[in-house]
Amino acid sequence: MAEIIELIVRFIVALVIALAVIHVSGLVFPFLLRRLWGFMGDRLGPNRVGPQGIFQPIADGIKLFTKEDITPARSNRWLFLLAPAIAFTTPMLVQVVIPFSESYTIADLNIGLLYLVAIGAFAVLGMLVGGWASNNKYSLVGGLRAAAQMISYEIPLLLTIIVVALLAGSLSLDSVVAAQEGVWFILVQPMSFLVFIIAGVAELNRTPFDLPEAESELVSGYMTEYSGMRFAFFYGLIEWGNVTVWALTASTLFLGGWRGPFISGPAWLVIKVCIFAFLIIWFFSTFPRLQVDQLMTFAWKILIPLSLVNLTVTAFFIVLMPDNYLWPIAIFSWVIMIAFVLLMPIVVKRLLLKKRLYTRLTDYGPWVISRTASMRSQYYRGNSKQTSD
Amino acid sequence: MTSDYAYSYLSVAVLGLADIAFVLAVLGVSRLVQRRHAYPEKLTPYECGIEPTGDSWSPFAVRYYIYALLFVIFDVEAVFLYPWAMVYRDLGMTGFIEMMIFIFVLLLGLFYAWGKDALEWT
Numbered sequence: 001m002a003e004i005i006e007l008i009v010r011f012i013v014a015l016v017i018a019l020a021v022i023h024v025s026g027l028v029f030p031f032l033l034r035r036l037w038g039f040m041g042d043r044l045g046p047n048r049v050g051p052q053g054i055f056q057p058i059a060d061g062i063k064l065f066t067k068e069d070i071t072p073a074r075s076n077r078w079l080f081l082l083a084p085a086i087a088f089t090t091p092m093l094v095q096v097v098i099p100f101s102e103s104y105t106i107a108d109l110n111i112g113l114l115y116l117v118a119i120g121a122f123a124v125l126g127m128l129v130g131g132w133a134s135n136n137k138y139s140l141v142g143g144l145r146a147a148a149q150m151i152s153y154e155i156p157l158l159l160t161i162i163v164v165a166l167l168a169g170s171l172s173l174d175s176v177v178a179a180q181e182g183v184w185f186i187l188v189q190p191m192s193f194l195v196f197i198i199a200g201v202a203e204l205n206r207t208p209f210d211l212p213e214a215e216s217e218l219v220s221g222y223m224t225e226y227s228g229m230r231f232a233f234f235y236g237l238i239e240w241g242n243v244t245v246w247a248l249t250a251s252t253l254f255l256g257g258w259r260g261p262f263i264s265g266p267a268w269l270v271i272k273v274c275i276f277a278f279l280i281i282w283f284f285s286t287f288p289r290l291q292v293d294q295l296m297t298f299a300w301k302i303l304i305p306l307s308l309v310n311l312t313v314t315a316f317f318i319v320l321m322p323d324n325y326l327w328p329i330a331i332f333s334w335v336i337m338i339a340f341v342l343l344m345p346i347v348v349k350r351l352l353l354k355k356r357l358y359t360r361l362t363d364y365g366p367w368v369i370s371r372t373a374s375m376r377s378q379y380y381r382g383n384s385k386q387t388s389d
Numbered sequence: 390m391t392s393d394y395a396y397s398y399l400s401v402a403v404l405g406l407a408d409i410a411f412v413l414a415v416l417g418v419s420r421l422v423q424r425r426h427a428y429p430e431k432l433t434p435y436e437c438g439i440e441p442t443g444d445s446w447s448p449f450a451v452r453y454y455i456y457a458l459l460f461v462i463f464d465v466e467a468v469f470l471y472p473w474a475m476v477y478r479d480l481g482m483t484g485f486i487e488m489m490i491f492i493f494v495l496l497l498g499l500f501y502a503w504g505k506d507a508l509e510w511t
Contacts (some may be wrong), residue, residue, distance in 0.1 A: 007396075011403050018404060019411065068423050069416070073432035074444075085412040092408040096401055106404070107397035114471050136434040137445040148453050151460040158467040165474040224435055229419035233412060293510035296456070300508045304463070304499065308492060311470075315477065319485045322478065 014106045018095045022241035025277075027057040029240040033281050040285040061232065069228030072135060079133035080225075084233040087126025091241030093119045097173050098248045101258050101265040105174060112173040113161050116249060117154070120203065123242060124150045127212065130234070131222035142221025145292070146205060146212035152299040153202035153209075159307040160192040160199070163314050164253045167329075177257035186254040188330045191310050191337040193254045195303060197279075200246050202299070204239070206280050208287035209295060247276035297351060302344075310336065455507050459499075466495050 031046070035053070038045025047053040071080055097112040099105040109115050124147050131143020165171055167188060168179040179185075186193045202209040213221030223234045251257060251272035260268035290298075310333065317328045434441050473480075473488055480487075502508060 011400065011407075014400060015404060015407050018408075065419050066422050066424075068425050068427075069419065070427065070431060072434050073429070074434065081413075081416070084416075085409045088408050088412050089405055092404055093401060096404055107400040109397050109401075111471075117467075132446075134434065135445050136441075137436065140445050140449070144449060144453050148456050152456060155460065155463045155467070158464070159470075162467070162470050162474050165471065166477060169475075169478060171471065171475060219435065219437075228423065229416055233415075296508065296510045300459075300499075301503065305496070308496065312489065312492065315485055315488070318477065319482050 014096075017100075018092050018106070021095060021244060022091050022237055025240045025244035025273075026237040027061065029243065029277050029281075030060075030236055031057045032277070033284065036278070036281050037285050040282075061236075064232040064236075065229055067228040069230050070225075072225050075135045075225065076133040079129050081230075083126050083130030083133060084226075084230050084238065085126075086129060087123055087238045088233060088241075090119055090123040090126070091238060091245045093122070094245040094249065098245070098252055099174050099177050099257055100269060104266075108172055108174045110170075110172050113165050113171045113176070116173075117158055117161060120157075121154070123203070123238075126238070127222045130226070134222075134225035136225050138219045138224045139222050142212045142214075142218045142224070145218075146222055149205070149209065149211060149295060150203055152296060153199040153303075156195050156299065156303040156307045157199040157203065159304070159311050160196045161253070163189055163192045163307075163311050166311075166314055166318060173252055173257075177252060177259065180256045180259065183326065184254065184256045188326055189254070189310075189314070189333045191333045191340065192307070193250075194337055194340070195307050195310075196250060196254065199299075199303065200250065201280065201283065202295075204242055204246055204280070206243070207284045208290050210289060211292060211295065214289060243277060243280055244273055247273040250276060293355065294348075294352075298348075302347070306336075306340065452510060459502060459507070462495070462498065466491075 031054070034056075035045040035047075045053070046056040049055040049059050071077055094116060096106045097109050097115055099108070127146040127150075128143045131139040131141075131146070134140070164176060164185060167185060168176040170176065170179075205212045212218075213223065218224070223231060226234055248269065251269060255272050256268075258265050258269050260271075313332050314329050317325045317332070321328065434445070436442075469491065470488070473484065477484055
């Protein structure tokens with residue numbers, strides 16, 4: 001009997017902490033986004049409600065809570081209602097395996113890394129269901145785009161997580177943190193970290209990968225028809241809850257989790273999460289949006305082969321020198337990362353040139369095929385003029 | 390207790406059910422608080438203020454399916470890679486070479502799709 005009561009108390013504590021993490025991030029980060037975005041754009045941002053506008057998120061929350069939530073007339077009523085609940089499982093359930101401190105993990109599953117990937121897929125499901133159930137064309141396109149983008153970037157994400165599993169020799173997140181006692185994996189595998197960041201930002205549908213909710217073409221993507229508290233769930237709690245759990249995962253896999261100099265425990269985790277959130281906000285006010293074809297090309301033709309090479313070489317060095325494999329892996333990974341950062345603009349520019357030529361030719365239709373050669377020379381002349389300027 | 394197998398998955402199930410219940414409960418309470426005043430124009434799907442034409446539950450572009458198929462292939466690959474990564478140090482060089490053959494076959498598939506322009510978003 002006493003055991004059952006202890007179990008129930010444990011579950012309640014876990015639930016309260018998990019909900020608190022999501023709600024705090026859902027209240028704080030959108031506000032920080034608007035303020036910092038304002039500062040970066042030389043504006044003020046919301047600053048009227050309370051000192052420096054810090055009560056703005058609470059005011060927004062109360063307003064959205066008391067606002068009418070509309071279910072469109074021809075929508076699929078039940079799926080429309082269920083979509084936020086499905087999407088909400090991702091930020092909640094990821095927290096089950098995250099080690100918050102030396103002693104506090106809700107449940108240290110022995111397949112933790114695989115579990116993370118599996119639960120991450122629920123986010124796609126929620127968006128797809130929400131977009132489809134709305135019976136709105138913008139929502140449908142937004143949901144489909146979200147699905148296509150998220151499954152494409154899931155593969156590089158999977159492959160980098162396998163690299164971490166190889167280095168730690170285990171799939172449990174507690175042992176991943178334990179394996180980073182000497183050196184953080186970001187120093188051993190900077191390439192994996194970079195791919196994890198890029199693919200993670202794409203998974204979160206954040207700028208420059210925010211095509212599923214591209215406000216200039218799709219109104220608000222899959223959440224166009226959502227209003228009131230349902231919108232608050234999608235826009236505030238789920239999106240920013242996902243950002244927080246992604247940051248928690250990234251800090252656990254690459255930045256040593258709750259470990260850190262001077263102070264140890266959840267405080268370091270909070271600092272790391274804030275750094276990642278700031279990164280997202282910074283991207284938000286810096287990068288323009290990608291095109292769909294560029295997005296898919298980048299995932300399938302660049303990130304997937306690159307992360308496969310990275311995985312192969314890591315595995316090779318581990319089997320070649322089982323006692324002292326960290327140094328060769330680190331050297332290789334740093335070299336490939338620097339090469340990636342330096343060569344990326346050149347490769348992308350060439351890909352885009354090819355694409356532009358192709359579109360130009362097809363724009364004119366089949367009757368100008370005979371003039372193709374002259375057009376191509378014209379195109380190259382025009383292009384060389386541009387580059388020489 | 391934390392390492393207990395049953396407890397681990399029980400906590401996943403409890404949190405999963407609790408969060409669906411939480412979302413539905415919050416939406417229910419919000420429904421009690423809010424003022425509801427719906428009329429037919431408000432309930433039409435949003436289409437930039439124009440009368441919506443046709444049904445949006447219609448066939449859509451096939452390229453989404455192509456990406457989904459490719460994703461399934463690579464996802465299954467990952468499912469095989471995870472257990473391999475677990476026992477990798479015991480397998481040694483044999484395990485490495487076997488997995489390289491597997492990855493090579495998959496890469497052939499990727500390059501085949503690439504050559505067939507399945508990766509082009511046109």
